[in-house]
Amino acid sequence: MMTVFDRRSLLRTASISGRAALAAPGLLRAQALDEIRIDWATYNPVSMLLRDKGWLEQEFQGDGTRITWLQSAGSNKALEFLNASAIDFGWTAGSAALVARVNGNPVKAIHSFSRPEWTALVTRADTDIGTxxxxxxxxxxxxxxxxxxxxxxxxxxxxxxxxxxxxxxxx
Missing domain, CATH: 3.40.190.10 (Periplasmic binding protein-like II)
Incomplete structure (x- = not known):
């Protein structure tokens, strides 16, 4: 099943999620926010679309907030970037976020997008593996x-x- 996103719903989700997280206790700043650092990944079409279209940049331009993108190579890398304070927001698969939380990493889910993910077990064509x-x-x-x-x-x-x-x- 292919999911189609329209610009308005993506912007609404990103803006509400980002602003809600920034207004959370202990995160609200008296001065304007200079930068939001967010990861993008080739396994995450929503992050790629937001980055490629520049919609977050457009949304936060009026606030003078710069959006900085950092590519991650998977959920585990996005979580490492969060733990190292290299990004403010990261995209991660559900199980990776759960394992991180269970292991004591101080991550907080501010948005959840639930759609079945595809996964394939693959092998070289010249093997005897068929099942x-x-x-x-x-x-x-x-x-x-x-x-x-x-x-x-x-x-x-x-x-x-x-x-x-x-x-x-x-x-």
């Missing part, structure tokens, strides 16, 4: 704590396997 069950005894690359990791565990369970039945290559 999830064929992964038994094989090496599988995965970033622990991400949605694809959760989907891998589910796929293995559906095939009667667990992570102990393969060699995870953790990224």
């Amino acid at each position: 999830v069950a064929d992964l038994k005894g094989k090496s599988v690359a995965v970033t622990r704590g991400t949605d694809p990791h959760v989907f891998l565990i589910r796929a293995l369970a559906d095939a009667g396997l667990t992570e102990r039945d393969l060699t995870p290559v953790l990224l």
Whole structure:
């Protein structure tokens, strides 16, 4: 299923989320906000659209607030950037945010967009792997704590396997 976003709903969501977060206790500033640092990622079409169209820049231009974009390579990197104070807002998959929170990282969800994500288990064409069950005894690359990791565990369970039945290559 493809989701279509219109400019108005994207701007409303980003603006409300950003302004609500900035007005949260302890974050409201007496002077104007000079900059908002936000990540974008190729796995996140909403962030790419906002960045490419310049809609946040247009929205905050009247306030004199500069929008600075930093590319992340995945939810784990966005969370690392948040923890290092390199960005103010990051995009992350649900399981990565949950794992970060469980591990004591001080992240706060200010907006949630719920649509099923796609995930694919892929292999080279020259292997004898044709089903999830064929992964038994094989090496599988995965970033622990991400949605694809959760989907891998589910796929293995559906095939009667667990992570102990393969060699995870953790990224």
